[in-house]
Amino acid sequence: MSNDRSNQRKYRKKLYNLHAWVGFQLSVVLFVILATGTIATISNEIDWLVFKEMRTFSTGKQDVENEAVKWTNIYNAVLDYAPQAKIKSIGDMGHDNFTYRVRAGFPEGGDRFIHVDQYTYEVIGDISTLTIQRFFRDFHRYLFMPNYLGLPTVTFFAFILAISLYTGLKTTRNWKTAITRLRLKEGPRILLSDLHKVSGLWSLWFFVVIVLTSWWYLFEFGAAVAGNRFEPRAPKASVIANFDQTNPVSSTQLYRAFEQAQRAINAWQITGVQFPSSETAPIRFTGLGKNPLLRERAHKVEVDITSLDIICVQEPNTMEWTNYLNEYADPLHFGYFGGLPTKLIWFVFGIALTALSVTGVLMTWKRTKTHRLTKVQKRTLPILLLAFVFFIFWLQRYL
Numbered sequence: 001m002s003n004d005r006s007n008q009r010k011y012r013k014k015l016y017n018l019h020a021w022v023g024f025q026l027s028v029v030l031f032v033i034l035a036t037g038t039i040a041t042i043s044n045e046i047d048w049l050v051f052k053e054m055r056t057f058s059t060g061k062q063d064v065e066n067e068a069v070k071w072t073n074i075y076n077a078v079l080d081y082a083p084q085a086k087i088k089s090i091g092d093m094g095h096d097n098f099t100y101r102v103r104a105g106f107p108e109g110g111d112r113f114i115h116v117d118q119y120t121y122e123v124i125g126d127i128s129t130l131t132i133q134r135f136f137r138d139f140h141r142y143l144f145m146p147n148y149l150g151l152p153t154v155t156f157f158a159f160i161l162a163i164s165l166y167t168g169l170k171t172t173r174n175w176k177t178a179i180t181r182l183r184l185k186e187g188p189r190i191l192l193s194d195l196h197k198v199s200g201l202w203s204l205w206f207f208v209v210i211v212l213t214s215w216w217y218l219f220e221f222g223a224a225v226a227g228n229r230f231e232p233r234a235p236k237a238s239v240i241a242n243f244d245q246t247n248p249v250s251s252t253q254l255y256r257a258f259e260q261a262q263r264a265i266n267a268w269q270i271t272g273v274q275f276p277s278s279e280t281a282p283i284r285f286t287g288l289g290k291n292p293l294l295r296e297r298a299h300k301v302e303v304d305i306t307s308l309d310i311i312c313v314q315e316p317n318t319m320e321w322t323n324y325l326n327e328y329a330d331p332l333h334f335g336y337f338g339g340l341p342t343k344l345i346w347f348v349f350g351i352a353l354t355a356l357s358v359t360g361v362l363m364t365w366k367r368t369k370t371h372r373l374t375k376v377q378k379r380t381l382p383i384l385l386l387a388f389v390f391f392i393f394w395l396q397r398y399l
Helices: 002-025 027-040 043-050 067-081 132-142 147-171 188-202 204-225 251-264 321-334 340-368 375-396
Strands: 086-091 100-105 111-116 123-128 269-274 283-288 299-303 310-314
Touching (some): 027 132, 027 375, 067 100, 067 269, 147 204, 251 299
Antiparallel strands (some): 111 123, 299 310
């Protein structure tokens, strides 16, 4: 019996050392990934505060027109505002107080976002596609690197989170006490330890969500490298005779295609339109169904803009299992499936997860009585240096 207890103590000690090592030695890059991901959850809302073009307070006005009329009027408003700009997509922003966003390519080069008040059809203005949301999403997901470098690097740290979760659970005793205990008068080391345990235990579910969705991103990446993309390729449509025009889709065509798409799926809400990107590409409509956990592109209707025939309808019950599961990843990873309330929940627990990285480092520094970076920590710094180098090239796309 004593040998069993001794072996258990040795095993727990090894797990604790592993927990402390991965959390401390890999803390610099892990902190960056967690912090940027946390900000990314509410980055659209930060953009809303920064860019007046994204704000509308006209929601009290009754919009008695049907959806096809509304989207066509938004299209016409942009055609009048920037007749030389090529309209690429139109999308709502997920909230009544956000204006609709139109992505358009301008003849002088580069895309811009044109924002239209969906209640008055007034063009509020245009902004750069380099938004706070774009900055933090790309920083978090790729560290500004090309996809084949950045995504595996970032998702590797999901394994570190999983190790931290397992070793932390195995070495934490008296959960019922630890989950609510904060000893404020017993010194900084005790307080940091309590904060670390409280944050970790309350964030268990969030740990699991982030780790599993990150692993899924890695699985999706691996499948794409092997030539098996989860999203099916878009079907070809009839040749668009006037594709060389700046905007070959007329207002009448958009209206009729919208009505066709709206009838193709029962009880869905169209939230985005992608215009043909080649002379044989269809116009694509995406939106939301009854399941809010699915990404918008899980519901998709593609229409031949020349004949106005529907050439593809995708619903969750017709999708391959990999494609179906893939549409859960982003809403669960970033928490936007329930609007602002779920985004704020993800933001709070993202702060808690980031705080775990910070308190773990502080605890180790208190124990070792040093604030110097270790050799392993210094060896991870080239990742951030590489991210900075790629950031320069990434930024040039928007300048």
